Amino acid sequence: MKAPASGQEHLKILLRRGAIQRRVREMARQISRDFHGQRVHLIGVLKGASIFLSDLIRHMRVEVSLDFMAVSSYGKGSQSSGQVRLTKDLDTSIEGLNVILVEDILDTGLTLNYLVRVLQQRKPKTLRIAALLDKPERRIKEVKADYVGFQIPNEFVVGYGLDYAERYRNLRDVCILSLPPE
Numbered sequence: 001m002k003a004p005a006s007g008q009e010h011l012k013i014l015l016r017r018g019a020i021q022r023r024v025r026e027m028a029r030q031i032s033r034d035f036h037g038q039r040v041h042l043i044g045v046l047k048g049a050s051i052f053l054s055d056l057i058r059h060m061r062v063e064v065s066l067d068f069m070a071v072s073s074y075g076k077g078s079q080s081s082g083q084v085r086l087t088k089d090l091d092t093s094i095e096g097l098n099v100i101l102v103e104d105i106l107d108t109g110l111t112l113n114y115l116v117r118v119l120q121q122r123k124p125k126t127l128r129i130a131a132l133l134d135k136p137e138r139r140i141k142e143v144k145a146d147y148v149g150f151q152i153p154n155e156f157v158v159g160y161g162l163d164y165a166e167r168y169r170n171l172r173d174v175c176i177l178s179l180p181p182e
């Protein structure tokens, strides 16, 4: 079925739902192997990572606990200015825990670079990053993602949790969104 687009917006499928599901399952297995016999504390970055996180944990075969953070970055439209601000902090301490920060997409790296600095100060036992998508071309700040689902080209994507003005998060495929000229 063709994904519904609004107005003159156009959607083109980049990653099909089956491929996403297979890759997420592989990532969960890899994490389960790496943390065999241990507990893993997953921190989802709201709101984009929520769909990825909820699929990921259901394939994990280790003990799992969850928490969430939210950030906002100042800037216009899809361009970030580089200033990141925490808008929702964790509910509980992460001291001594095996933490995996779960993010939808790694783009300039500003968000994850900031979050890693914040979380490292709280003395987790280990801190890793799982990102469904990675746009390496756009990197400004160096970030080492331990688990990456797909490297994608420098296009604006929506679906599987990713939005444009809060829309399209519910698409099961990841699609490239083209906007009408302003």
Ligand code: 5GP
Pocket: 048, 080, 103, 104, 105, 106, 107, 108, 109, 110, 111, 112, 155, 156, 157, 158, 162, 163, 164
């Ligand atoms: P970074 O700080 O790495 O530049 O960007 C991370 C955040 O920017 C992501 O969590 C996401 O909210 C947003 N972002 C970056 N690229 C895209 C994209 O292609 N589509 C959408 N919907 N959001 C994006």
